[in-house]
Amino acid sequence: MRARPQVRTQACCAVYKINNSLKNPRQVMHAVTITEIFLIAMLIIFTVPYLIWRLFRTDYWAPLVVVQIITGILLGPGVLGAAFPDYYQFVFNPQVIQALNGIAWWAVMIFVWIAGIELDLKKAWEYKRESGITAGLALGTPLLFGCVAAAILLSISDGWMGPNGMTWQFIVGVGMACAVTALPILILLMEKMEILRQPIGQRILRYASLDDIAIWGVLALILLDWERIGRQGIFLLSFVVASYLFRKLMLALQERDRWYIGFIWLALCGLLADWAGLHFMVGAFLAGAVMDAEWFNQEDMDKLRHFVLLIIMPVFFLSTGLRTNWEVGGIAVFAAAAVLLLAQAAGKLAGVHLAGRVLKWEKGEASIIGWLLQTKALIMIIFANVLLDKQIITSETFTALLIMAVVSTMMTVPIVTPKLKQLAAVVHRSK
Template identity: 75%
Template sequence: MHAAMSTTEIFLLAMLIIFTIPYLIWRVGKTEYFAPLVVVQIITGILLGPGILGAIFPTYYQFVFNPNVIQLLTGIASWAVMIFVMIAGVELDLSKAWEYRREGSLTAALALGTPLLFGCAAAAVMLTYDGWVGPKGMTWQFILGIGMACAVTALPILILFMEKLDILRQPIGQRILRYASLDDIAIWGVLALILLDWTRVGRQVGFLLAFIVAAYVFRKIMIRLQERDRWYVMFIWLAACGFAADWAGLHFMVGAFLSGAVMDAKWFNQEKMDLLRNHVLLGIMPVFFLSTGLKTNWAVGGWAVFIAAGLLLVASVSGKLVGTQLAGKILQWEKGEASIIGWLLQTKALIMIIFVNILLDKNIITNETFTALLLMAVASTMLTVPMVAPKLQRMQALISKAK
């Protein structure tokens, strides 16, 4: 039967697995409180990867996830993540960030800088052992990459969590979005620095200069278009920016974020943009989660990956909480406020996984480091709602408090 099945049939079998298993786990297990569907999909991707399913059923794994199927899944996953990252760029509200620039910049700097330092320290510890740095990774790239992975806040998942907690449209929710938005810019800036290739620096500088000109022209065109045309042109712009950034050596995800960052959210109906994000998350992002799980590996030596994941989790969570506590003391927040903000800002999942996927693709980290980071991202994200929900119930006055 196996020999008679075409690549298309095996691909559809893989898609059936991708969509069925996590949904059943999520629905039957009723995991929504601590692990929403997107988190379950990430965990399922790990379970379906070579470290677990591939080790237990190697023949079946090699049949379903053969190179041809993996190539198809990777293409879909790349486009899905590009759309998702572009939407994150579109939703950046820099005008609000400027209006509250002192409070916002100070909090964002401490909430990003402190876990970045803690993460860099954890990376330095990992460097004392072999097997964590990729074949093309330099020491500074590895340390900075791990540090930033510990500091990342996943803006799309943060929005989903705040909707679940019913604080997204409240003043505290909007404040947290401003902090996360500023951090989002820093994340992609650091990624561009890590990926800077001195053998192609001329091409990269040329891309950035050309992008500035192209973005100016693009904005002029978009203003003159009707909204129904803007939606289509947006995807043309996304593909062009992704291609140009990848050609320059900055990775297509950098181009995807830049493509969204130069667009104004007011150009589009907010409800339709929310629907687009939700439909992408529902219809094609599960493929990305599966392809991510296929990269997990425990070959470094069993428990070493889990020990590294625990070290990174401590660095990430403690760094974020220490950073927001410092901001709270300086800005004189109420007692308990910094803890709520800190736990929400340490939400990782999507953006962090995208970030470390790029580091893996560029051979800056190994599969083992990627696996440890992925486990850390899942654990930190699953902690968020259980830690924040009881605090919000005790401090209802904070929800409507504006800064």
């Protein structure tokens, strides 16, 4: 007879025990294993967003990835936990959350690693003037606007800043969150609109790639811990040497071996970056950034990104939703999200339109590029997760940033699609 795991959740008996079956409609449930509760959680994670996506046909304004993020918020303590606290505590008890977090960490590391690999620095260098001006203004202007918005929030209440954060860290962190462009999701949306392989799609990838480097560089600066400056120096010096040797090794390997060695490299860089106090996500991005996309079959890389999003990233979305908090008050959180959304949208559009004037783009071109570069979900959520982990921002600020990222991403396809139809010639403009 198969032995059952010994671990049992005490919450199950406490929550579902019935004192009077006539007065209390809740049924008595037998003790279940943590494994069974974990699988219940996984069933919810994969079933609910898929049904919403399919039944309500949300793909035009909310692709599956956006629906998964929103579902994660709905399954968190702010919604499900508030409406049905007993059921929430039963399914998402600490042991299940710990197991889900482990999957989420590895999922998001792979995702950020792929984003690093997809950076095309050679193409950016080929068009360095145009790429530098556009990427610089597309990042710098919303960063400035976001910093102003962060300062306004801080002047109203200090409850937005975490206990370990300094004022400059909070302002720059929130400002950078407003400037972020989510490169992997941008790729998915441009594939959906059939412009990824077109000249305008490749141009936008160049701009977003340069901004990605700046984003992680600023994050490393924000997380700079003077008490661990020695460790961080050792990590960065070791990383430079190790990257050189790693690249030599990868060039000598066949592609099938490169995949396996690449994942070993990812785990090692994440471990050492976290040991140095820079967070494992910085290590994951650096691990991918020093790799060349040409080392791998592009179709295989696209499939990997697709299956990571399909199979394990939904767990990260759930863990993100579990962090949402409305303690400041629903109105305050949504008001903060609205301020941040206005700051990032105005800043991004202003910066790209300024670049368009300098570079003499055609009419309407800056608008298409500006709206596409506002795609924020995932990378901004990852960025904000790091700030929350380091207690630079509070869970309330995280929730406001999360709402801003989701709304900004949902706006992209409905706004850009009509513009592309009106300005078809712009799509084929090479630079």
